[in-house]
Amino acid sequence: xxxxxxxxxxxxxxxxxxxxxxxxxxxxxxxxxxxxxxxxxxxxxxxxxxxxxxxxxxxxxxxxxxxxxxxxxxxxxxxxxxxxxxxxxxxxxxxxxxxxxxxxxxxxxxxxxxxxxxxxxxxx
Numbered sequence: 179x180x181x182x183x184x185x186x187x188x189x190x191x192x193x194x195x196x197x198x199x200x201x202x203x204x205x206x207x208x209x210x211x212x213x214x215x216x217x218x219x220x221x222x223x224x225x226x227x228x229x230x231x232x233x234x235x236x237x238x239x240x241x242x243x244x245x246x247x248x249x250x251x252x253x254x255x256x257x258x259x260x261x262x263x264x265x266x267x268x269x270x271x272x273x274x275x276x277x278x279x280x281x282x283x284x285x286x287x288x289x290x291x292x293x294x295x296x297x298x299x300x301x302x
Contacts, residue, residue: 180204180291182274187296190264194300198259200274200293211280212250212257213289216270216298226272227259228283237283241267264300271295 186198198214213228227248228237236248247260257274275289282288 182276182291182293184272184274184293184296187272187298189299189301192265192300192302194264195260195262196264196298198261198272198274198296198298200257200259202255202257202274202276205276205278205291207255207276208252210276210278210291211283212248213275213277213280213283214248214257214259214272215275215286215289216268216272217295218270221270223273223286225284225286228280229257230283231278231280239284261298264298266300266302269298269300271297 181203183201190196209231211231214226215223216226217223227246229248229250245263250257273295274293276291277289
């Protein structure tokens with residue numbers, strides 16, 4: 179049974195930091211490109227970060243580049259998102275996603291498996 183379980187969300191003041199974790203089970207983690215997406219109220223789900231399964235190349239949109247860092251630990255079957263310099267616009271539910279042999283890291287529909295999400299709220 180495939181599971182992606184996010185944790186680490188919460189309430190933080192603008193300028194602060196959070197580290198999200200995603201624990202994976204039920205599939206061969208090392209073969210999957212892993213990503214984080216987010217969805218704010220009334221908005222579409224958007225790409226936040228990805229790390230490829232083979233060479234660990236990372237991808238970010240301009241909105242988070244330089245502030246967010248994605249990493250993975252294949253031995254622990256986990257992916258992380260370190261978020262620094264948070265601002266109110268980062269408030270959203272953050273989702274972990276997995277795509278086998280993924281080569282389109284920013285494309286939402288490419289991802290097969292999704293977690294339930296963790297809420298991140300940034301206060302001003």
